[in-house]
Every structure is written in structure tokens, then in C-alpha cells.
Amino acid sequence: MDLKEIQNLIKFVAKSGASEVKLEMEDVKITIKTGETKGEMTTVVQQIPMAGIPQPTAAPLPVAQPVAPATNDAPAASDDDSKYVTIKSPIIGTFYRKPSPDKPTFVEVGDSISEGSVLCVIEAMKLFNEIESEISGKIVKVLVDDSSPVEFDQPLFLVDPS
Structure with missing residues (x-):
């Protein structure tokens, strides 16, 4: 699974409204958790190396942090x-x-x-x-x-x- 597929999966989960999705394949484990606040999302990607087969490593994905609205009072x-x-x-x-x-x-x-x-x-x-x-x-x-x-x-x- 390449970085582009992971990003598309994150977008799909965010739009679906699911709070948590876990995906396990032969070479990758992915857990995507969305928070109650819009824009808050945690993504964990774990590569499981296969014996004798070199695996490409993906850069860690940025986690969006919600921004608190500024108030004057x-x-x-x-x-x-x-x-x-x-x-x-x-x-x-x-x-x-x-x-x-x-x-x-x-x-x-x-x-x-x-x-x-x-x-x-x-x-x-x-x-x-x-x-x-x-x-x-x-x-x-x-x-x-x-x-x-x-x-x-x-x-x-x-x-x-x-």
C-alpha cells in the first residue's frame, strides 16, 4: 500500500463519519481514529516487514490539530x-x-x-x-x-x- 492510497483512505474515513477504522493486510496495519471535533484525526501506520522482501517506508503523516477560535472576552x-x-x-x-x-x-x-x-x-x-x-x-x-x-x-x- 503506497502513501497515496493511505491518504485516500484517510479522506474516505473522515467523510464517512466513522470514529475508528482498523485495516490489517499482509504487510501493513493501519488504524485511523477520528475525534468528535471536526479536523481532529489520529492515524497510525505500522509496516510489518516480510522476511527477505525489502519494504518501502512511508513518511509519517501529519496529524491535523484543531485550532481554538480566538475570543476577545x-x-x-x-x-x-x-x-x-x-x-x-x-x-x-x-x-x-x-x-x-x-x-x-x-x-x-x-x-x-x-x-x-x-x-x-x-x-x-x-x-x-x-x-x-x-x-x-x-x-x-x-x-x-x-x-x-x-x-x-x-x-x-x-x-x-x-
């Missing part, structure tokens, strides 16, 4: 948020504001919390982990939607410690 928002403490996710998983669908949310904007208060749960590998506050204060903002995936160290809440 970002510095003003940062100044306002600097007096607040950010509570971040300690794990990767799915963020839930309620202990179960029929129960009320753990905390709302404006609620006072104390150290050790349960703020939310994050599901990781079928385990529901309670996330407790490490500070006392007042919830100013919830930064994540209910039932959304979260990454490690992703901001979840803004708390006013005063």
Missing part, C-alpha cells in the same frame, strides 16, 4: 474567575450531578458547601465515585453538563471560598 472572564477556586475532576469518566435519576442534585449554584460535602459522582468502569469538596464555600458555577464525559483534571465547579 476571554481575559475579562479570567479576571472574574481568578477569585474563585476551581474544583477539578480527579478521574476520567462520566459526570453526574445526581446520585440517581429520581433523586435531587447534590449541589446547585448558590449552595453553601463544607469540606467533605459530596458535589457529584463520576462513573468510571461501572463504578460510581463520589467527588467530595476539599474546601468550604459557595458554588458559583457548574462547568460541566449532567451525563457528560470528563477528563482527568477538567474543571467541574467554581467555588467562592469567602
Whole structure:
């Protein structure tokens, strides 16, 4: 498989909407993963040398990186948020504001919390982990939607410690 065929395959996968495609042939293994953000794509090409047959090597393909749009009001928002403490996710998983669908949310904007208060749960590998506050204060903002995936160290809440 030559470089032109690999590039055509990448374009086809990007247009198809598939999130991941794996292709294994006798001499090549290819994995193409597309992200949720348009333009974000990861491609892994692995050549498997055949015994006694020299294989051409392809140059690594560039990975397109999404560009964050520039906003003018970002510095003003940062100044306002600097007096607040950010509570971040300690794990990767799915963020839930309620202990179960029929129960009320753990905390709302404006609620006072104390150290050790349960703020939310994050599901990781079928385990529901309670996330407790490490500070006392007042919830100013919830930064994540209910039932959304979260990454490690992703901001979840803004708390006013005063």
C-alpha cells in the first residue's frame, strides 16, 4: 500500500463519519481514529516487514490539530474567575450531578458547601465515585453538563471560598 492510497483512505474515513477504522493486510496495519471535533484525526501506520522482501517506508503523516477560535472576552472572564477556586475532576469518566435519576442534585449554584460535602459522582468502569469538596464555600458555577464525559483534571465547579 503506497502513501497515496493511505491518504485516500484517510479522506474516505473522515467523510464517512466513522470514529475508528482498523485495516490489517499482509504487510501493513493501519488504524485511523477520528475525534468528535471536526479536523481532529489520529492515524497510525505500522509496516510489518516480510522476511527477505525489502519494504518501502512511508513518511509519517501529519496529524491535523484543531485550532481554538480566538475570543476577545476571554481575559475579562479570567479576571472574574481568578477569585474563585476551581474544583477539578480527579478521574476520567462520566459526570453526574445526581446520585440517581429520581433523586435531587447534590449541589446547585448558590449552595453553601463544607469540606467533605459530596458535589457529584463520576462513573468510571461501572463504578460510581463520589467527588467530595476539599474546601468550604459557595458554588458559583457548574462547568460541566449532567451525563457528560470528563477528563482527568477538567474543571467541574467554581467555588467562592469567602
